Amino acid sequence: MSKPQPGKKELFIHIGLAGLASIGILLFVFYIYLPLSTNHGESMTVPNLEGILLEELDEFLEERDLRYEVEPDSGYSPKYPPYAVLKQFPLANAKVKEGRKIYITLNSAKPPVVKMPKLVQISLKDAQLQLRSLGLLLGDVRYKPDFALNSILGQYYKGEKIQPGSEIPKGARIDFEVGDGLGKQTFQMMNLSDMQLDEAVFVMRGYGLKLGDVFYEKEGKIIREKEDADGEIVIESLDAKPGRVFRHSPSAKKIAKIGQEIDLWIVEMDSTQIDEVPTLE
Missing domain, CATH: 3.30.10.20 (Trypsin Inhibitor V; Chain A)
Structure with missing residues (x-):
């Protein structure tokens, strides 16, 4: 006797169960098995x-x-x-x-070494760009009277002038002296006659002037104006003492400019009395 054929209803039930099973398997694989096996989401x-x-x-x-x-x-x-x-x-x-x-x-234990470039007479902005390209840092910027605004007048490392080509560690700080552009300001030159060299240099520094050439001569005359008993202005000439300024250029009452170099003439002393010429650096 043959078995009865399943009806359509039972067939659909089996198909539905199979589909649900397939969906369940897929959900298990993607949301349980794979996350656990691959640490997905962690x-x-x-x-x-x-x-x-x-x-x-x-x-x-x-x-x-x-x-x-x-x-x-x-x-x-x-x-x-x-x-x-x-x-x-x-x-x-x-x-x-x-x-x-x-x-x-x-970070390396020892900084690499770079060669210091020549930055004098270029602008502060260009100097900064060159420092950055070499891995150097901008330190202090000191302005001093000079005609060239923002132009580098001197370059320093650890307080000392540094020459181009000197080897310094990368990351070093470089200090600059820079012109403030005030060199165009003018004033009446003061009288430096009868001053010692260091006194004259001190006065010049206060006016923003630079020391130029210093000439020593065996003797010299100090020419100055003096008021006599009648109130008249007379010119007198005195012998300058050894070690004293007797002439300078520009001379007193002439027009001088900030940053200008002043030449001095001094009566020479014997070799045991001559000091080293000071500078305005």
Whole structure:
């Protein structure tokens, strides 16, 4: 006796059950199995490691379930101590999985050496650009009277004048003397006659003048005006003492400009009395 054929209703029920089973399997695979097997959705934010010392990295990253590897190349920045992190990849705030390796570049223990360029007589702006290109830093800027506005008059490292071509560490600070553009201001030249050299230099400095050439002669006359008993102005000539200024150019009451060089004539002394000529630097 043959079995009865299943009806259409039962067929649809079987098909529906099979479909539900398939959907259930897919949901299980995508929402349960795959997330568990791949840690899908379990990500973390990469911390900023810049400036952290190498000796502190192990503990810092272990607490965050991350690892690191030091790149063979190093860099240098004066901002950080030796063996501090300069760069990292992935970058800070990137999303990564736990256990991800972070590649880091360390700050060199010794700064590389660069050669000091000649920056005198160029503008402060151009000097800054050259410093930046060499990895050098702008230090103090001191203005002094000179015709050339913002022009470099002197370059210094650690308080001493530095010559072009001198080797200095990258990241060093360079100080500048810069013209303030006041050289066009004029005034009546003061009388420096009968002053010692250091006194004359001190007075000139106060007026923004520079020391030019110094000439020593065996004798000299100081010419000055004097009022007599009748109130008349007379000219008198006196012998200048050794070591005293008896003439200067420009002379008294002539027009001088800030930043101008002043030449002096002095009565010479014997060799045991002549001091080294001071400067206005």
